[in-house]
Amino acid sequence: MASYETFAKIYDEVMDENLYLDWLEFTCRHLEKKQQKLLELACGTGILSVELANLGFEVTGLDLSEEMIALAKERITTDDEGLNFVTGDMLELKERETYDVVTCYSDSLCYMPNEEAVQQVFDGVYASLKNEGTFIFDVHSIYQMNEGFSEYSYHYQTDEFAFLWESYPGDYDHSVEHFLTFFVSDKKGKFERFDELHEERTYDVSIYRQLLKQAGFKKIDVFADFEDSEPDDESRRWFFICHK
Structure with missing residues (x-):
């Protein structure tokens, strides 16, 4: 999860x-x-x-x-x-x-x-x-998994954070792996990177x-x-x- x-x-x-x-x-x-x-x-x-x-x-x-x-x-x-x-x-x-x-x-x-x-x-x-x-x-x-997420990429940015979402085929039929990368600003304005993997099928x-x-x-x-x-x-x- x-x-x-x-x-x-x-x-x-x-x-x-x-x-x-x-x-x-x-x-x-x-x-x-x-x-x-x-x-x-x-x-x-x-x-x-x-x-x-x-x-x-x-x-x-x-x-x-x-x-x-x-x-x-x-x-x-x-x-x-x-x-x-x-x-x-x-x-x-x-x-x-x-x-x-x-x-x-x-x-x-x-x-x-x-x-x-x-x-x-x-x-x-x-x-x-x-x-x-x-x-x-x-x-x-199945169409969304196989076609909609094919080479899917989404970027979103504000002054406080940047968010990158990229999707790739998963290990199972009709599955996908979402790689989420965050750059979040702290109180001093320094950005820290976080990575999460979300798997769906x-x-x-x-x-x-x-x-x-x-x-x-x-x-x-x-x-x-x-x-x-x-x-x-x-x-x-x-x-x-x-x-x-």
């Missing part, structure tokens, strides 16, 4: 804010009004959790990174009675309380090392859902369906790229709507 120790500090600046609105709109389109208690897996710094709480959901944001959760907790105000952030592992959900909805966005499931780990997450989510609960998640498509839609059915999900819908349309050969992000 990625550490995010350095990434957490500048995460909000390098993320596209419009993506959070897209995830918010997609989530709300696929939920029933009675579904109010929500668990957001891999919540990061809590931007989407806050937006969901503002709409009336009772939200628990969970993330493996203590640094991310520390930043997320800074977003809580005195008015946010229905918002909570906890440090935790999505691979260990079975002992937690139950929810109407569980979400897992930003291709966070692609960080699972193998199919067994993905199955473990699905099993835990199923156990964490109330009857008739909904699980919504997204993953990178995805699978065919049929494999995700099989793992979800093995977890117990009965009705599974698949859409693409934030739209309510079926994926095609060049879809970049797959969305799964799963009903218990």
Whole structure:
């Protein structure tokens, strides 16, 4: 799993804010009004959790990174009675309380090392859902892994830091390795370098369906790229709507 120790500090600046609105709109389109208690897996710094709480959901944001959760907790105000952030592992959900909805966005499931780990997450989510609960998640498509990240390079710079992101094919089919390099300024204006490796992999839609059915999900819908349309050969992000 990625550490995010350095990434957490500048995460909000390098993320596209419009993506959070897209995830918010997609989530709300696929939920029933009675579904109010929500668990957001891999919540990061809590931007989407806050937006969901503002709409009336009772939200628990969970993330493996203590640094991310520390930043997320800074977003809580005195008015946010229905918002909570906890440090935790999505691979260990079975002992937690139950929810109407569980979400897992930003291709966070692609960080699972193998199919067994993905199955473990699905099993835990199923156990964490109330009857008739909904699980919504997204993953990178095979096209995105094989073509979209081919020779991908992204640079971002401010007065306080520089961020370099380069992606290369991974060791497995439909996998990628993201090499992140940070140059962060200290109080004296001196820049210090940090390096992180983020590894992601995805699978065919049929494999995700099989793992979800093995977890117990009965009705599974698949859409693409934030739209309510079926994926095609060049879809970049797959969305799964799963009903218990």
